[in-house]
Amino acid sequence: MAQRDPVEARAQRSRDLYDIATWEPRSALDRFAVRLYRAVVATGKWVLVLLAVVFTLAIGAAGALTNEAVLGLTVLSAVPALALAAYVYRTDITSGEPLGLLAVTFVLAVIFASFAAVVNTVLGGVVGAVFGTAPTAGGTDTTVLSVLGTVLFFLLVVGPIEETVKMLAVRFYAYRSERFDAVVDGTVYGAVAGLGFAFVENAIYIQRSAGQSLALGAPEQALAEAGVTAAVRALAGPGHVVYSAFAGYYLGLAKFNRENAGPIVAKGILIAALIHALYNSLATVVLPVVTGAVPSIPPITVYFGFVVVFQGFFGYLLYRKIKTYSAAYRDVMSDAERADSIGVERTEFDG
Template identity: 60%
Template sequence: MGERDPVEARSDDTRDLYDVATWEPRSALDRLSIKVYGGAVTVGKWIVVLLALAFTVAIGAFGALSDPFVGTLTVLSAIPALALAAYVYYADITSGEPIWLLTATFALSIFFASFAAVINSLFSPLSLLGPIGLVLFFYLVVGPVEESVKLLAVRLYAYRDPRFDAVVDGAVYGAFAGLGFAFVENAIYINRGLEMSPSTGTEAQLAVAGGTAAFRALAGPGHVIYSAFAGYYLGLAKFNPENAGPIVAKGLLIAAFIHATYNTLVSFIPGIVSLSFPNVPQFVVFLAFVLVYQGFFGYLLYRKIARYRAAYRAVRTETERQDGDVPVDTTEFDG
């Protein structure tokens, strides 16, 4: 329960404190105030969505996806991220999340990715100030901004739905927000690679676009992992409202740090290894790094979800034992 005014705290139930220290809707003005507030919140949400939609059109994301060639490669490049998001969905031991809520989160993340694109572009000159500037760009701009817009895609809609009824649901919706972000980012990278390619033949363009899609397919699951972490803490915040702000901040700090560290290391490690081992192709180094890095944090995400699953099974078993519904020696599953 939240803080109470001293008058309310010291008063008995016989004193009417309406509009003095407590409030509930009684008058027509009270009910109008509720409608005005609700309408303002709804209008504000639609403004955010429409603004994101306009930015999405402006950066050419829809144009990229409307090209059958780019669209097909984008879908293929998103398969690893989709598989990871599907696993997080499957690992939710509580009630299954409705597909339309997951779809809405996916779509909102596609739209809100445009916010990140605009902000990243505004601060991109920082990345041109040598290695230190690039690192600062990743840690102060790219990581925090991209993880924030993905979390916004969850917070704006699914978070307020009554079917978001468990902490672990935050990880599920966060994962699908990461999938939407990876999807539109892959489309933009593939389309940009085609536009910048000097080759005009079909086979040459296929090679360029296919190479870009392969790189993006490896990078995409990272977005799912980062935002699943942030989403988990958003779910934790929903059920701990007295500490909601710090909990959300913790999730964003974790996700942004993992994200920025990935961007930093992947920008330098392949080049450094190639200088030391010139016979090793950069793609092999990149592949090895991505598998190790994302595999490590993917495992940490698995352990976090597994811990929730174990706790859920344990408390459910305890309740069933008290009710006499299961034998005493029922085993509990962790993982």
């Protein structure tokens, strides 16, 4: 219940407390203030989108997505993540989500991903300076200090920043729609935001791998390198869908529990960020050790097994969460139908 001023709480209902303890737009100045506030909010939103587009151009994502070869490999690499997002969409037991809102969420996730790229780059340099090595070096330095810096980078920077950015893509537009009318809808929009983020991230990785070979004057090698990167990214992409689907569920829960919305959203992002950071840490720190210990097994095979186990486990937890909501939905709908049936029978009997 909203807190009330003591004057409003104790005054008679007939007493006019406008501009004393209550307020609504009455005068011309009031109405101008309302319009000014709405204009500032709308302008701020468009400035945020424009800034995201500028950052997207700056990090080269737009160039990657306009290159036919890179775009084609990116689309292929996104198929597993798309399939998982489609499955989450199909599990929504409530009214289906409109494709328009899903498309906008996807596009916003693509351009808002640039915020994460910029922040990760800046803070990655800071962490690298503090720990004497860049966490993004791909395991080239295996000292204890380097490993600690890498794990902290994933835990304190990459996980929280990327999951927050993906939730921003949902919160910015779809969250405000009347069609976002159930807690589980947050899971659907979160999954789509994860798909958009994975799509543009894959494009950047694929372009970079091809660009390094092209710089050496080896176009055939560039295509081969890009293909290998696309295959690896195809395995990593579904993870983004799983992480943000968890966070999206709690964003949906927050929408219908406004009094505790902040802590609920924080919980969702925390869960997603921890899973995300754990994946990155294991893939970057532990897997190289495993592949080095068993050289007879191809590294891609080890990585594939790890992805199946890790993402399968957390994907199952997500499945259980969605199914729990679905069971509760069926129960209350059945209760409502029984109540309606009893009401009809009583009405007919009374008549």
